[in-house]
Structure formats: C-alpha cells, structure tokens
Amino acid sequence: MPSAFNTHNTNPLSQYPQAWERAGKIKLLVLDVDGVLTNGQVWIGADGKESLKAFDIQDGLGIKLLEQCNIPTAIITGRNSKMVLARCDELGIKQVHMGVENKALALKEVLKKLSLKASDCAVMGDDWPDLAMMKNAGLRIAPAQAHESVKEFAHFVTTHTGGNSAVREACDLILKAQNHFDELLSKARQ
Numbered sequence: 001m002p003s004a005f006n007t008h009n010t011n012p013l014s015q016y017p018q019a020w021e022r023a024g025k026i027k028l029l030v031l032d033v034d035g036v037l038t039n040g041q042v043w044i045g046a047d048g049k050e051s052l053k054a055f056d057i058q059d060g061l062g063i064k065l066l067e068q069c070n071i072p073t074a075i076i077t078g079r080n081s082k083m084v085l086a087r088c089d090e091l092g093i094k095q096v097h098m099g100v101e102n103k104a105l106a107l108k109e110v111l112k113k114l115s116l117k118a119s120d121c122a123v124m125g126d127d128w129p130d131l132a133m134m135k136n137a138g139l140r141i142a143p144a145q146a147h148e149s150v151k152e153f154a155h156f157v158t159t160h161t162g163g164n165s166a167v168r169e170a171c172d173l174i175l176k177a178q179n180h181f182d183e184l185l186s187k188a189r190q
Contacts, residue, residue, distance in 0.1 A: 019156035022139040023177035028114060028121040029066055030107060030133070031167060033077040033084050035126035036143055039163030053083040056163055062171030063091050069180045072114070076106045078129055103133035124170055126150060126162055141170045 034040050038053050045051035063073045074095035075088055081098065088096045095113070100106045103125075111118060118136035125134050126146040131153060134140040142154035143166035151157050156173065160166040175181040 016156050019139065019173065020177050022155055023122070023174045026120065026122045026139055026174050026178075027071060028110075028116055029063070029071060029073045029171070029174065030110065030121050030123045030137070031073060031075055032103075032125045032130050032133075033075060033081070034079060035146070035162040036124050037075075037084075037087075037163065037167060039161065040126065040145070053081060053087075054163060055087050056165050056168070058165045059163075059167035059171075060087075060091050062168035062175075063093065065175060065180075065184055066171050067092060068184070069175065069178065071174065071178075074107075074110045076100055076103050076110070076133060078103070103129060104135065107133045122170065122174065124167065139174075 031037055034042065037055055037059060043052040066073060072095065073091070073093050074097070075084065075093055076097045077084065078100055079098065084098060085096065095110050097106045097110070107118070107121075107123070111121065119138040121137050122139035122141055123130070123134045123137035124141040124143070125131070126143055127150060128147065131150065134153060139156065140154045141156045141158065142151045143158050143160065143162040145161040146154070146157070156170070158166040158169040160169050172181060175184065
C-alpha cells in the first residue's frame, strides 16, 4: 500500500507538517535502545555475552538539553545491558525499563508514574517490537534505517541513522518546536 511517508525528508514544515505541531506538545521522550541509541549491532564476546555498545555523544547532549527544558527521557528496551544502565546513569535518565517483552505495557506504567497521557510523549523506535509502544504516542519517530513498516507508521523519520545522531535530530525538532533551541544555542555560544 502506498504511503505518504515513502519519501523521507525531515523538514517538518514540508514533508512532515504534522511533526512540527506534535513536537510542540511533547512532555516526554521515550526511546528504544538497539537501532535508536545504538546502530543496532550486537557485539558478542568469546564468553557468549554482549561485550560492547557504542553511543553517540550528540544524542547524549540532545537528551540533556531536553532535560534542561523539563522534558525527561525514558528508555524501554527488550534487552538487558549493564552498558545501557551505565549510559542512562551518565545522562541522568531515571525511567529505564530493560528486558521488556511488552513495551506498550511498560510505556503505560511510565506514563502513569509521570502523570502523563500517551499523547504527551514522543516515542522513537526502529522495528516491529516498538510499534505497539508507538501506537498512541503524540509523536512517532523512526531513525533513517528503521524497518520500512515503522517508517511508514512514523510522524517523523530522521535523516540520521540510529546510533549516529538520530536521537539528537529528534531532540532538536522538539526543542525547536517548543522555542527552546535558539535560547539554548545562545547560551552555548557565551
């Protein structure tokens, strides 16, 4: 079935006009990990355990900038990883849910704890396990390399791939739509 999302241009005022308006209402960013915060590769060591994950520094700064504007980030992922816990601790992410089979249910718990509605959150995912979690989100975001069915479902598809500043691109969209970006950039230039 043809989709309006088959050509992925991230200018929210042209290709994804609904993304700009939706981003202006976001109070929480929810992220999957593999394929979103990382490039999706899983490195297995000789001991048969996951040995490495690479995270993008610009993604981390984007998350911290959102936090400065009182927009927290939550992590909901199907895998368990000490590396993810360490990165979340470093970034100050308090809502970390790992080893989750039902991501939609985990999201409901996060929203309840934070007294938010699904329409208050942006959810960024890259593959089928993320679709149910994305379903009722106010803003559905997919990184450039996401599975086609996820990109077609998204309100916004980044030009960057997961683990390569895709999250920063989503953070910048939210910051710009809520008129925080220029002020934060001005402070950074002082």
